[in-house]
Amino acid sequence: MESVEVFTSEGKGRGLKAQKEFLPGDVIFAEPAYAAVVFDSLTHVICHTCFKRQERLHRCGQCKFAYYCDRTCQRAAWLNHKNECSAIKRHGKAPTENIRWELAPRAGAHQQAWGWWERMGRPLGESQMVRPRINCNAFTLSDQRGLQAVGVGIFPNLCQANHDCWPNCTVIFNNGNHEAVRSMFHTQMRIELRALSKISPGDELTVSYVDFLNVSEERRRQLKKQYYFDCTCEHCKKQIKDDLMLAVKEGDHKPSAETVKEVIQFSKDTLEKINKARLEGVYHEVVKLCRDCLKKQEPVLGDTNLYLLRILSIASEVLSYLQMFEEAADYAKRMVDGYMKIYHPNNAQLGMAVMRAGVTHWHAGLIEAGHGMICKAYAILLITHGPSHPITKDLEVMRVQTEMELRMFQQNEFMYYKMREAALKNQKIEVMPEPSNETAPSLFHKKE
Numbered sequence: 492m493e494s495v496e497v498f499t500s501e502g503k504g505r506g507l508k509a510q511k512e513f514l515p516g517d518v519i520f521a522e523p524a525y526a527a528v529v530f531d532s533l534t535h536v537i538c539h540t541c542f543k544r545q546e547r548l549h550r551c552g553q554c555k556f557a558y559y560c561d562r563t564c565q566r567a568a569w570l571n572h573k574n575e576c577s578a579i580k581r582h583g584k585a586p587t588e589n590i591r592w593e594l595a596p597r598a599g600a601h602q603q604a605w606g607w608w609e610r611m612g613r614p615l616g617e618s619q620m621v622r623p624r625i626n627c628n629a630f631t632l633s634d635q636r637g638l639q640a641v642g643v644g645i646f647p648n649l650c651q652a653n654h655d656c657w658p659n660c661t662v663i664f665n666n667g668n669h670e671a672v673r674s675m676f677h678t679q680m681r682i683e684l685r686a687l688s689k690i691s692p693g694d695e696l697t698v699s700y701v702d703f704l705n706v707s708e709e710r711r712r713q714l715k716k717q718y719y720f721d722c723t724c725e726h727c728k729k730q731i732k733d734d735l736m737l738a739v740k741e742g743d744h745k746p747s748a749e750t751v752k753e754v755i756q757f758s759k760d761t762l763e764k765i766n767k768a769r770l771e772g773v774y775h776e777v778v779k780l781c782r783d784c785l786k787k788q789e790p791v792l793g794d795t796n797l798y799l800l801r802i803l804s805i806a807s808e809v810l811s812y813l814q815m816f817e818e819a820a821d822y823a824k825r826m827v828d829g830y831m832k833i834y835h836p837n838n839a840q841l842g843m844a845v846m847r848a849g850v851t852h853w854h855a856g857l858i859e860a861g862h863g864m865i866c867k868a869y870a871i872l873l874i875t876h877g878p879s880h881p882i883t884k885d886l887e888v889m890r891v892q893t894e895m896e897l898r899m900f901q902q903n904e905f906m907y908y909k910m911r912e913a914a915l916k917n918q919k920i921e922v923m924p925e926p927s928n929e930t931a932p933s934l935f936h937k938k939e
């Protein structure tokens with residue numbers, strides 16, 4: 492925090508200000524969680540120290556509740572887990588995530604708090620115990636692949652950063668690196684505040700609490716509902732990029748306002764049906780709904796229209812899961828082209844979308860486009876996630892592999908297809924993760 496200053500931001504309360512220049516990809520500061528808990532449903536599949544999802548976790552022999560990757564993670568947790576462990580052991584069962592959340596930050600009064608829980612089955616209330624002077628939203632912690640929200644944590648410095656829909660920083664959760672030096676610090680999970688663009692001394696440091704992929708009115712509604720403030724950022728005030736997200740076809744075949752309204756309504760209804768079909772796991776129905784909707788949208792909506800992009804995103808994701816890679820790649824390409832016009836060039840959501848599109852192209856045998864997208868995604872993630880993040884490391888492996896395949900393709904196309912065919916026969920293509928409605932865990936977790 493040496494290069495950052497806390498100040499009073501006009502109309503926004505406390506904020507953070509840069510004290511020196513930062514360039515895209517610079518880590519402005521990193522901090523471990525002050526307190527963090529794993530969600531109830533995942534306590535046995537996620538390490539309670541680093542929040543990684545692992546195949547084989549070791550259970551704490553005492554309480555049989557906590558799980559860890561290995562001894563290093565277990566040792567790192569012990570100071571915090573000690574009182575919890577003996578309380579659970581005596582009580583015979585573990586408290587729910589909400590109670591663990593209440594108890595976790597009370598490091599000083601830990602033993603007393605756990606004693607209270609054992610007797611009453613709930614933590615001390617406000618009046619009985621000094622609450623830590625931290626008043627902010629919890630930060631959502633995801634697994635090492637960024638696919639699922641697995642817990643929540645409090646980061647006291649981070650929570651002083653104010654929101655901007657077009658921020659100059661991003662927050663990334665790094666689950667820590669086991670291969671690196673095995674010191675307590677290195678294995679510990681932490682968040683990093685990373686610069687997305689050039690920041691000058693005196694500039695306010697901002698992060699976005701919501702995905703940019705919504706018109707300003709909708710973003711403001713969401714921020715008001717979840718975080719109780721009216722966004723006054725430049726992009727909301729001037730409704731920048733709203734025109735792109737609402738785009739309709741131009742030129743000779745410009746549709747009437749009536750037709751546009753009809754197609755938007757049809758899209759909304761379809762999205763609802765898609766949600767239902769996804770929850771039921773009827774993916775072929777999802778594909779059919781997407782295809783029908785795209786037929787309606789294509790003659791009317793512009794290439795960057797949000798409703799078109801949403802359907803393209805779902806269609807490419809579900810078709811990849813069903814291993815129909817060629818059709819999926821076509822939709823993914825159009826989605827990425829639209830996203831590039833809307834998102835900040837160094838946006839983490841954009842990077843992840845380009846990565847998925849690249850993998851889909853690769854699986855479809857479209858090696859040139861696939862390699863190009865994987866390189867593009869790698870460049871974005873080097874800035875948003877940093878070179879040591881597990882996702883960036885995965886991408887680097889894919890970049891090297893696709894580069895080799897591309898070289899083979901350029902030297903001898905016939906051989907490339909022959910080898911690809913043989914490889915596909917011998918080994919099943921790695922199955923894509925099952926589509927979920929939780930494509931990108933939201934950054935900040937509002938605890939009721």
Ligand SMILES: [Zn+2]
Pocket residue numbers: 538539540541542543559560561564
């Ligand atoms: Zn671990």
Ligand SMILES: [Zn+2]
Pocket residue numbers: 551552553554555556557572575576577
């Ligand atoms: Zn234990």
Ligand SMILES: [Zn+2]
Pocket residue numbers: 655656657710722723724725726727728
């Ligand atoms: Zn805004």
